Amino acid sequence: MKVSEAISWATEKLSDAKVSEPKTDAEWLLAHVLNLPRTNLKLDSDRSLTAEEQNAYERLVSERAKRFPLAYILGEQPFLGLVLKVDKRAMIPRPETEQLVEKVIKRLKGLGRKNLMLADIGTGSGAIALSLANQFPDATAFGVDISKEAIDLAEENAQRLGLTKRSVFLHGDLTEPLESIFPPETFDAIIANLPYVSESEWEQLEPEIRLHEPDIAFLGGSDGLSVIKKFVQRPFHRLLSPKSFIALEVGANQAEKVQNLLQQRGWQEVTIEKDLCGIQRFVFAKR
Numbered sequence: 001m002k003v004s005e006a007i008s009w010a011t012e013k014l015s016d017a018k019v020s021e022p023k024t025d026a027e028w029l030l031a032h033v034l035n036l037p038r039t040n041l042k043l044d045s046d047r048s049l050t051a052e053e054q055n056a057y058e059r060l061v062s063e064r065a066k067r068f069p070l071a072y073i074l075g076e077q078p079f080l081g082l083v084l085k086v087d088k089r090a091m092i093p094r095p096e097t098e099q100l101v102e103k104v105i106k107r108l109k110g111l112g113r114k115n116l117m118l119a120d121i122g123t124g125s126g127a128i129a130l131s132l133a134n135q136f137p138d139a140t141a142f143g144v145d146i147s148k149e150a151i152d153l154a155e156e157n158a159q160r161l162g163l164t165k166r167s168v169f170l171h172g173d174l175t176e177p178l179e180s181i182f183p184p185e186t187f188d189a190i191i192a193n194l195p196y197v198s199e200s201e202w203e204q205l206e207p208e209i210r211l212h213e214p215d216i217a218f219l220g221g222s223d224g225l226s227v228i229k230k231f232v233q234r235p236f237h238r239l240l241s242p243k244s245f246i247a248l249e250v251g252a253n254q255a256e257k258v259q260n261l262l263q264q265r266g267w268q269e270v271t272i273e274k275d276l277c278g279i280q281r282f283v284f285a286k287r
């Protein structure tokens with residue numbers, strides 16, 4: 001089988017399985033098997049696959065046809081210029097969260113401080129903590145997750161990216177591990193992308209998410225807000241220094257509710273920002 005034939009075969013198989021971008025995924029998987037950049041496949045379209053390559057490709061295409069997520073098969077996901085290891089232990093980081101981090105970076109630059117102390121609550125693969133530690137060479141980032149498996153993955157990512165000296169991952173509930181370690185006014189920013197999917201929305205999600213990504217990363221009870229409400233109730237206000245801020249990613253139609261919750265708890269300058277699709281996605285507040 002030639003490269004071009006292999007891609008056509010896989011595209012049809014993935015299309016039958018209702019994968020949303022069958023040709024792109026067919027190309028990514030073949031590039032992975034051949035250890036080539038995806039853009040080089042066109043140049044090699046007449047090259048024949050060895051029997052071993054063909055077997056490996058058929059195996060990966062059949063996993064993808066079972067709606068196993070592409071990023072888990074490739075084992076990697078780009079995130080703000082970093083390449084993160086991803087697997088079933090944690091949610092695959094999403095583009096909206098890259099937008100959150102970009103907004104956080106802008107605000108942190110505005111603070112004009114050195115040796116930033118940052119926290120990422122619900123760190124998953126470590127995406128937020130590690131991309132911030134990567135962006136600010138004198139910063140230290142703390143990531144917390146209730147999933148021990150996610151913490152293990154985040155630590156592996158820190159190792160791979162050479163960020164172990166400036167990132168610390170703690171297993172625990174929301175800000176609890178930080179509250180018990182740090183004195184008041186330690187942090188410059190606390191960022192949280194917590195679960196925000198409601199039970200009814202969960203039923204509508206693609207099989208890639210429902211069947212393969214950890215549900216603890218998504219499910220936020222009947223209204224999607226149960227974990228975010230718990231976060232807002234925690235007494236971590238004192239951990240932030242003056243003018244420091246919190247930044248949250250929330251679901252569509254949740255931003256104003258979260259804004260109200262934060263205002264009721266005494267947070268100041270609670271503002272909402274939209275994502276690139278125009279959805280009210282991010283909530284910022286100062287202590």
Ligand SMILES: C[S@@+](CC[C@H](N)C(=O)[O-])C[C@H]1O[C@@H](n2cnc3c(N)ncnc32)[C@H](O)[C@@H]1O
Pocket residue numbers: 090091092093094097121122123124125126127128144145146147150172173174193194195196216217218227
């Ligand atoms: C939406 S995912 C975000 C993962 C990562 N921050 C990202 O943006 O890719 C939410 C994360 O919160 C974690 N989580 C859920 N409940 C939590 C809790 N009570 N305390 C700490 N982490 C929690 C989940 O395990 C999951 O890793």
